[in-house]
Amino acid sequence: MTTFATPDRDLHDDLTRLLARRVPQQFVTAALTEDIAAICRRLGLSRPVTLAGNLVVGDPRTAAVLLSAHLDEASFSVTSVTDDDITLAACHRLPPQLTQCRITVLGYRGDTITVVGDTDLTRDEHGLHATPLEDVRLGDRAVYSHTTTQFGHRFSSAAIDDRAGAVIALTAAARLHRAGVAVAVALSDGEQNTPDGYFSRTFPHVLQQLHPQARIIFVDGIFDNDLRRGGFHAPPATALVVPHSGDGSGYSVPPQVFAWLRDEAVPQARAEGIDVQVTSARHSRGDDWGMVTNPTSGADRTAIFVSFGGEGHSPSNRNIDLRCLQNCVDFIAYCAPLLP
Numbered sequence: 001m002t003t004f005a006t007p008d009r010d011l012h013d014d015l016t017r018l019l020a021r022r023v024p025q026q027f028v029t030a031a032l033t034e035d036i037a038a039i040c041r042r043l044g045l046s047r048p049v050t051l052a053g054n055l056v057v058g059d060p061r062t063a064a065v066l067l068s069a070h071l072d073e074a075s076f077s078v079t080s081v082t083d084d085d086i087t088l089a090a091c092h093r094l095p096p097q098l099t100q101c102r103i104t105v106l107g108y109r110g111d112t113i114t115v116v117g118d119t120d121l122t123r124d125e126h127g128l129h130a131t132p133l134e135d136v137r138l139g140d141r142a143v144y145s146h147t148t149t150q151f152g153h154r155f156s157s158a159a160i161d162d163r164a165g166a167v168i169a170l171t172a173a174a175r176l177h178r179a180g181v182a183v184a185v186a187l188s189d190g191e192q193n194t195p196d197g198y199f200s201r202t203f204p205h206v207l208q209q210l211h212p213q214a215r216i217i218f219v220d221g222i223f224d225n226d227l228r229r230g231g232f233h234a235p236p237a238t239a240l241v242v243p244h245s246g247d248g249s250g251y252s253v254p255p256q257v258f259a260w261l262r263d264e265a266v267p268q269a270r271a272e273g274i275d276v277q278v279t280s281a282r283h284s285r286g287d288d289w290g291m292v293t294n295p296t297s298g299a300d301r302t303a304i305f306v307s308f309g310g311e312g313h314s315p316s317n318r319n320i321d322l323r324c325l326q327n328c329v330d331f332i333a334y335c336a337p338l339l340p
Contacts, residue, residue, distance in 0.1 A: 008322065008323075008325075008326055010042070010171070011167055011168075011171060011322070011325045011326060011329070012155075012322060014039050014167045014170070014171070015155070015160075015163055015164060015167045015322075015325070016148065017035055017038075017039070018032070018035060018071075018163040018166060018167065019146060019148050019157045019158075019159060019160065019163055020146075020148075021035065022073075022104050022106055022115065022143050022146070023071070023072055023073055023143070023159075024072065024073065024075035024076075024091070024106060024141035024142070024143050025072045025073075025075050025091055025141070025189060025190070026053070026072075026141075026189060027072065027106070027113065027141065027189075028053070028054075028055060028071050028072050028187070028189035029050045029053065029055060029189065030113060031113055032055065032071060033048060033050070033055060036048045036055055036057070036071075036166075036170070036187065039167075039170055040057055040170065043170060043171065043173070043174035044174055044177065044178070045057050045058065045170065045173060045174055045177060045185075046058060048187070051186075051205065051206060051209065052202055052205030052206065053188075053189050053190070053201070053202035053205070054186050054187060054188050054189060054202050054203060054205070054206055055071060055186075055187040055189075056184060056185065056186050056187070056206065057170065057173065057184060057185040057187075058173065058177075058182075058183055058184030058185060059182075059184060060184045060186070060206055060209040060210040060211065060214070061209055061210070061211055062182050062211060063182050063183055063184035063210065063211055063214045064181055064182045064183070064211070064213070064214055064215065065176060065181060065182070065183045065184075065214060065215050065216075065217065065336045065337075065339075066183075066184050066185070066186060066206070066210055066214050066215070066216045066217070067169040067172060067173055067183065067184070067185045067186070067216075067217050067219060067332070068169070068185075068186045068188065068203060068206075068216060068217070068218050068219065068287050069162070069165030069166045069168065069169040069185075069186075069187055069188070069218075069219045069220065070161075070162040070165055070166070070187070070188055070190070070220065070286065070287070071162060071163070071166050071187040071188060071189060072162060072188075072189045072190070073143050073144075073158065073159035073162050073163075073315070074090075074091070074092035074143065074144060074158075074159070074315035075091045075092065075141050075142060075143050076088040076089065076090055076091060076103065076121075076128065076141065076142040076143070077089050077091055077139070077140075077141055077142075078105070078107075078136060078137070078138055078139060078140040078141070078142065079138070080138065081132075081136055081137065081138055082132075083132065084132060085129055085130075085132065086105075086119070086129065086130040086131070086132055086133070086136055087127060087128060087129055087130075088121070088127075088128040088129075088130060088142060089127075089128065090128065091141075092315065094123075095313055095314040095315075097313065097314075098123060098314055098316070099122065099123050099124075100120060100121060100122045100123065101120075101121050101144060101145075101314075101316045102118060102119075102120060102121070102144070102145040102316075103118065103119060103120075103121045103130065103142040103143065103144060103145055104117070104118050104142060104143055104144075104145045104146070105117060105118075105119060105130075105133055105136055105140055105141070105142045106140065106141055106142070106143070107136075107137055107139070107140030107141065116133055116134075116135055116136050116140060117133045117134070117136075118145050119131045119132075119133050121142070130142070143158070143159070144158040144159070144314075144315055144316035144317075145158070145316075146158045146159065147317070150322075153237070153321050153322050153323050154235065154319055154320075154321060154322075155319060155320055155321075155322050156312075156317060156318070156319035157317070157318070157319075158315060158316050158317055158318070159315070160221075160310070160318050160319070160320060161220070161221040161223065161310065161315065161318055164221065164308060164320060164325060165219040165220050165221065165308070166187050167325060168219050168306075168308070168325055168328045168329055168332070169185050169187070169217075169219050170185055171325075171329045172217075172219075172328070172329045172332035172333055172336075173185045175329065175332075175333040176332075176333060176336055176337070179333070179337065181336065181337050183336075184210075184214075186203060186206045186287075188200075188202050188203040188206075188287050189201075189202050190202045190203055190287065200286075200287055200288075200289045200290030200293070200294060203287040203290050204290035204291070204294045207290070207291070207297035207299075207301070208297050210297060210299075210301075212297075212299045214301070215301075215302050215303065215304070215336070215339045216291075216301055216302070216303035216304075217303065217304055217305075217306055217332055217336060218245075218251075218286060218287060218288050218303060218304070218305050218306075219305075219306055219307070219308075219328065219332075220283065220286045220287075220305070220307055220308075221307060221308050221309065221310050221318075221320070222240060222242075222281050222282065222283055222284075222307045222308070222309050222310075223309070223310050223311060223312060223313075223318060224311055224312065224313050225282075226281055226282035226283070226284060227281050227309045227310070227311070228281075229280060229281055229282055230279035230280050230281030230282075230309075231279075231280075232279075232281065232309055234311065234321075235309055235310045235311055235319060235320050235321040235324070236309045236321060236324060237275055237321045237323035237324050237327060238275045238276060238277050238309075238324065238327055239274070239275065239276040239277075239306055239307070239308065239324060239327040239328040239330070239331045240276075240277065240279045240281060240283075240305075240306070240307040240308065240309055241261055241262075241266060241276060241277070241278045241279065241304070241305065241306060241307070241331075242278075242279060242280075242281060242282075242283040242305050242307060243258045244283070245283045245284060245285045245286065245288050245289070245305065246282075246283075246284060246285040246289075247282060249285065250284075250285035250286075250288050250289050250292060251285075251288035251289070251291050251292055251303060253302075253303065253304050253305070254302055256340065257302055257304065257339070257340055258304075260340055261278065261304065261335070262278050265334075265335045265338065266278050266331075269330075269331055269334045269335065272334065274327060274330045274331050274334060275323070275327045276327060276330075276331040281307075281309065283305050283307055288303060288305075291303065302339070304335075304339070306328050306331055306332050306335075307328075308320055308324040308325065308328050309321075309324065310324075
């Protein structure tokens with residue numbers, strides 16, 4: 001039996017490092033480049049570069065495999081400021097049951113990203129409002145305030161659905177790189193609200209640079225009702241493999257490739273000690289949506305999904321089983337070189 005030995009501690013520490021940052025959409029390259037660069041140095045990967053708003057590690061033009069994950073987080077935009085009120089617009093799909101929460105407001109002051117402060121957000125029939133803060137300005141952004149906690153293998157925070165995917169992608173890329181696979185990573189900055197479920201403001205531009213024969217692996221989370229549909233009632237440790245996103249309204253894995261995953265790759269990986277399973281859990285649309293609504297590269301690309309599961313109906317606080325990060329890394333490292 002093969003044993004894959006990337007230390008859990010490094011995955012934990014990298015995730016903790018990224019969760020310590022507040023990064024609204026369009027802030028990624030300014031706020032996270034140095035943190036991603038530090039992780040890449042430790043992993044033996046090249047320094048990230050900015051490509052059309054994404055942070056890209058490695059060269060997509062020569063890559064045999066591209067790993068894709070989100071790096072920004074659910075955010076809000078300040079739309080008006082008065083002496084007694086701040087109004088905001090949600091730059092993400094706002095949970096319908098959300099009526100109030102704590103948010104952190106950030107903005108540029110010159111060339112510097114400044115944390116303006118924390119405040120209370122409320123939602124009523126007139127929209128989103130926040131208690132005034134000193135020096136909040138029109139065009140500032142806000143994110144859900146982070147409280148990161150750990151209990152055993154359970155890890156909870158805002159933005160965990162995005163940052164966990166990035167940590168998985170980078171760690172798996174290092175494994176593939178050491179195995180001699182030409183690999184690149186695209187960490188996207190594209191959290192969007194409309195049209196519903198569209199997260200692909202920046203990722204499609206990477207497709208223009210990508211080698212025509214490259215395989216894409218999308219890494220993202222599956223939560224709550226979407227996860228329970230697969231029979232899970234708590235965050236699983238297993239890596240998850242799904243046939244399509246958005247119940248087929250996003251990207252569908254080519255049938256022959258998914259059959260290979262279902263009948264060969266996943267059973268063989270499980271025999272090697274990797275905790276992974278095929279599931280009917282629903283993977284919502286993500287960066288893959290840009291491949292079916294905004295194709296720009298003139299290639300019919302093959303992509304698969306390797307997902308982690310968690311719970312939390314709102315981006316303000318979600319939790320995962322940290323063991324799923326390791327299992328996602330292990331399965332990507334196992335299957336990527338073998339993809340048909």
